[in-house]
Amino acid sequence: MSRKSARLREQELFRPLVLLLSRQNPTWTASDIANFFEQSDNPPNLNRHALTKKINYLLARGSVFDRKRSGRPPATTAYRNLVLKEIQIKNKASIRNVTAKLKQQGWKTSPSSVYRITKSAGLKWFKKRRSQKLTYDNKIQRVKSAKRLRRNFGITKRSRNWRWNLIINTDFSGKFTLAAFSNPHNEGIWAKSAEEIPPEILNRPKDKFASGIIFWGGISYDGLIPKNGPFDVTSWLQKQVKDKSRKRIYMNSHLYAKFIKEVGFKEIQKVCRTSFIFQDDADTKQRTKIVLETVDKLFDYRISPQEGDAKFADVWPIENIWGILKEKIRGEQFSSFQQLKDRLNNEWKKITCDDCKKMIDEIPKRLNEVINSDGQQIRKN
Structure with a gap:
């Protein structure tokens, strides 16, 4: 009862x-x-x-009824329904925005009452995720590529043309920095006045262009590539440039072709079987003539840029690997790049071969989600 x-x-x-x-x-x-x-x-x-x-x-x-309690009366059903209508699954519907909107409509309300109704209804706050920007043409192309890949490489493991177990999915990571990620809205100091706070505590110094490392890696049925940790592309690029005065070095088509020949192909051979299908990003430099010729000479089979799509960051599992690594080191401060690389190598080795197989087996399912959503961004697990 x-x-x-x-x-x-x-x-x-x-x-x-x-x-x-x-x-x-x-x-x-x-x-x-x-x-x-x-x-x-x-x-x-x-x-x-x-x-x-x-x-x-x-x-x-001398009465059977409860004593009237002090405080604000509970919200009416009409007011409660209006709050839920304005705030649930709506864009830019924060507590403050909804409160201001209701006040404009003549309701006597406050942020605390709106918050109380949302909590009593079982609603939770979910932060928006960053995702790639997709135009209408991108969405059309994503659907075409998804259908083509499912047709060429199989839909399920029972399919006669199932070849996803031979795929080697490679890509570069985003930039990993020494500084810990922090939310500026949470950084503050309690004090009676700003004058009493020392400058070294009050100021929050930040580099305009934070230095960091970009890595290269891959995922296959045989495990991650390289086996002991992601490859430091930033250090490799610095060795390729003769002009040491240049502060910024970019990966162009000639350097990428050289990288695949000297680094990528050798690292793949150390981990994978003799028969495999190479896949890399369908970016501009990967579509150049020199890169296409280099890849064709090194690999017997590959997913061509025409088969894949440059806007498949939510499909390929290597993006999940980079996301896992970034989440593992979130909030950590590193004193040197070597310390950062050692930390990433430790997390890299924890991802087992079975984990890689599960991620690769999810590719045709994700492609199907892309088709069913008309090319929209899908949720990555």
Whole structure:
């Protein structure tokens, strides 16, 4: 029995009987009434002290109804429904924005009451995820590529043309920096005045262009590539440039072709079987003539840029690997790039071969989600 139903049952049966016994027996005290209840066939589920205290309270009030409590009255059904209509699954519907909108409509409300209704309705706040920007043409192309890949490499493991187990999915990571990720909205100092805060504590220094490392890696049925940790592309690029005065170095088509020949192909051979299908990003530099010729010479089979799509970051599992690594080191501060690489290598080795197989087996399912959503961004697990 719930607390509400127990209270209603008490209000309907127990309280009227206490007041009736008091009127019929004016000489009875609370102790006498308690004796009557304890000797009945269905005594209350209370000890002697609690029962006597409850009877005393009822005799003092002389009413079966609850005392009116102070405070703001509960929200009406119309107001509650309006709040949920304005805030649930709506864009830019923060507590403050919804409160301001309701006030403009003439409702007397506050952020606390809106927040209380959202919590009572079981709503939770979900932060928006960053995703690639997709135009209408991108969505059309994503659907075409998804259908083509499912047709060429299989839909399920029972398919005769199932070849996803031969895929080697490679790509570059985003930039990994030494500084820990922090939310500027959470960085503040409690003080009586700003003048009493020392400058070294008050200021939050930040590099305009934070230095970091970009890695290269791949995922296959045989595990991650390279086996012991992602490859440091930033250090490799610095060795390729003769002009040391250049501060920024970019991966162009000639350097990428050289990288695949000297690094990528060798690392893949160390991990994978002799028969495999190479896949890399369908970016501009991967579509150049020199890169296409280099890849064709090194690999017998590949997913061509025409088969894949440059906007498949939510499909290929290597993007999940980079996301896992970034999440593992979130909030950590590193004193050197070597410390950062050691930390990433440790997390890289924890991802097992079985984990890689599960991620690759999800590719045709994700492609199907892309088709069913008309090319929209899909949720990555």
